[in-house]
Every structure is written in structure tokens, then in C-alpha cells.
Amino acid sequence: MNTSTLVKRSYKSSIKQLLVFGWEQALSCLFPVVIFASLAITQYIPLPLLPRYDWLLLICLFMQWLMVRSGLETKDELKVITLFHIIGLALELFKVHMGSWSYPEEGFSKIFGVPLYSGFMYASVASFLCQAWRRLKVELVKWPPFLAVVPLAAAIYLNFFIHHYWIDLRWWLSGLVIITFWKSWVTYEVDGIRHKMPLSLSFVLIGFFIWVAENIATFFGAWQYPNQAEAWSLVHFGKVSSWLLLVIVSFLIVATLKQVKGKITE
Template identity: 75%
Template sequence: MNIRKTIQQLFRFGREQALSCIFPLVIFSSLALTKFVQLPFLPRYDWLLIIFLLTQWWMLRSGLETRDELKVITLFHLIGLALEIFKVHMGSWAYPEEGYAKVFGVPLYSGFMYASVASYLCQAWRRLQVDLVKWPPFWIVVSLADAIYLNFFTHHFWIDIRWWLSAFVIIVFWRSWVTYMVGGIMYRMPIVLSFVLIGFFIWIAENIATFFGAWKYPNQAEVWKLVGLGKLSSWLLLVIVSFLIVATLKRVKRSRE
């Protein structure tokens, strides 16, 4: 492939990625806007919830998102909100600002940050015609996803097994690949590498989100600080469980068609 063709393919790939990131981009833009511009009548957290609900409605009405994708995103919203309520209760981070739409100290807009990960995965899956090669058995994938999600809760009371889970992910998916299409040409990437790349970019996104005050870690209470690389492992596992849920739902739907 010559240089011109390579640049064209990179442009196509970037375009599809950008279109898949509309929801995350709206989230970051809204966080920035509401940090520096005080909107009237309602607290910031409530405005964020309204903006995200309207964005969700617009994406569905415009055809950027399908009804099946909305179901997946709603599931992620609930999963994320449950995790947020627990983590805030345990003091892992906080939402210090006022808001009417808060449950146990957690603003309802927070679930959309998890939903945006699902939105990206669903749209990239569809736009790039993603397929899975040598995917592990269903029961292994479901059990691993459950174990990763539960560890976010249980490590507060028991040992943290995230590194064991990470090693198990490498073992289980060592021979698995993800294929995707760009401009009619098929490419492939090891699943484990895709996990790491997505997790890294979400860690960058986390730094942007905390800078704009989406939430605060204890060490950011007085002044913003870079989120430590230790959090990268948490986001990596979150990406893995998100990918596993989306992949499982996609395969179940395909088996029923």
C-alpha cells in the first residue's frame, strides 16, 4: 500500500472513529461549557443531565443510534450508576456540587459517562463492521465479565484480584482477534491490544473529565492533579467488561437472526 493510500485509509478510519465518538464529545464539551459558563435556573449537574438526555433523544431520532444500541446504552447507564453510588459511598470519589437529580450523593448524569463508552463501542462495531475471531466460549466470557465487575465492589472488603483478572484476560483472549473494515479493506488486531488502547484513551478522557469537574478524587479536592497511572488498570478492566458485554449481546442477537 502506497503512502497516499495509507493516508486515505487513516483518514477514513479517523472519520469513522470521530462519528462513533459523538456522545463522548458532547459529554466533554458540556463539561467544559458548564465549568466556565454558569447556566441559569438549575445547578450544573442538572443541566448536564438535560443535555445528555436531549443528545440521546437526538441521536435516536436522527438515526445515528439504533433502538438496539439504545437498549445496550441504557443497560450500561444502570450498571454505571450502581457502581457510582457504591464508590461514592465508599469515599473513592465525590460529586461535591449541588443538584436536584442526585441519588445517594450521585448525580444521574454520571451514568451517561459509562453509557458513552457503550455508545462508542456499539457505533464503532457497526461502522467498522467489527467481527470476532476465535472468541472464547460463552460461559467463560460471562463469568469473566461478572468477576471483573464484582471486583470493583468486593476489593473494598476483600483482596483486590484485578491483576489476577488481568492475567486471566490475557490467557483467555491470547488467540482472539478483532477484525474491522476500512474502505473495503479488512484489518485485524489482537483483542488484548485493543483493550489496552481503548483503556489508555479512556484514562486520558478521565483526566479531561476530572479537570472539568465531572467528579473529584480525594487528592483533587483542593486542586486538580493528574489521575495516577494506577487508575489505568481500573479503566482497562472497565473497558474489558464493557467490550465483553457488548460482544456477548451482539453474538446472542446474531444467533437469533
């Protein structure tokens, strides 16, 4: 077999790998895509009878039911997503109270200024992580001990609250993440071939794409930052660090639950 044939086969294999990976990622992103589509549609096409925020809540609830009913999401994944809904809603209540952002529209399903659909935006991140984990057969290499991971995740989450009253520890926590996961890798399977990636790089990539998603969400009025009150503007790039830390918390929770379940089923 000549070199030209080998190059062509390698090229075709790479294209196939990319297409399969993209398809698996698209399926894993189904819940977030529905949320973004609903935000766009309800922004430009007013729906009758109920305020927009209430329609978004009903759409999210229906989508969640449909995914479990159809088998796209397992009952175990639903439990993880529900946990993220609660965690996200608690953060939303605090941040809106502190004036970090707001939900200016009316709605029957708002509690202390926060519409209940907002928790599903956090839940959609967990949905993506859980489904991508299952579809790509993710495995962790050199995962740090439980006693290092749990306190770090808790500290990152608490910093979202305490930095309003004390110093912001996000950069110190980011440094601890690098130190803790310096030797950690994530492996995943695409069309029968396994690949690996440094865990820290996967955090950065997911955090960046969530920042892109945040710009789309604010453009369609999902929520509003103070500087967007008069007209929409790009979310400050510094927010990537916040999303990066939130992604790390999300990943650590999902990974820890997967580890615990794995030990229970052994």
C-alpha cells in the same frame, strides 16, 4: 509501473485509510465529545435556573434522544446503552459511598450523592463501542466460549465492589483475560479493506484513551478524587488498570449481546 509510483500509491492509500478511520472513530465518539464539551462549557459559563449537574443531565437526555431520532444510534444500541447506564450508576453509588470519589456540587438530580448524569459517562463508552462496531463492521476471530466470557465479565465487575472488603483481584483477573483471549483477534473494515488487531491490544488502547478522557473530565469538574479536593492533579496512572478492566467488561457485554442477537436472527 516503477517502484517510485508503487510507493506513492501505497502512501496515498495509507493516508486515505487513516483519514477514513479517524472520521469513523470521530462519528462513533460523538456522544462522549458532547459530554466533554458540556462539562467544559458549564464549568466556565454558569447556566441559569438549574444547578450544573441538572443541566448536564438534561443535555445528555437531549443528546440521547437526538441520536436515536436522527438515526445515528439504533434502538438496539439504545437498549445496550441503557443497560450500561444502570450498571455504571450502580457502581457510582457504591464508589461514592465508599469515598473513592465525590460529586461536590449541588443538584436536584442527585441520589445518595451521585448525579444521574454520571450514568451517561458509562453509557457513552457503550455508545462508542456499539457505533464503532457497526461503522467498522467489526468481527471477532476465535472468540472464547460463552461459559468462559460471562463469568469472567461478572468477576471483573464484582471486583470493583468486593476489593473494598477483601483482596484486590484485578491483576489475577488481568492474567485470566490474557489467557482467555490469547488467540482472539478483532477484524474491522476501513474503506473496503479489512484489518486485524489482537483483542488484548485493543483493550489496552481503549483503556489508555479513557484514562486520558478521565483526566479531562476531572479537570472540568465531572467528579473529584480525594487528592483533587484542593487543586486538580493528574489522575494516578495506576487507574489505567481499572479502566482497562472496565473496558473489558464493556466489550464483553457488547460482544456477548451481538453474539446472542446473531444467533437469534440466523
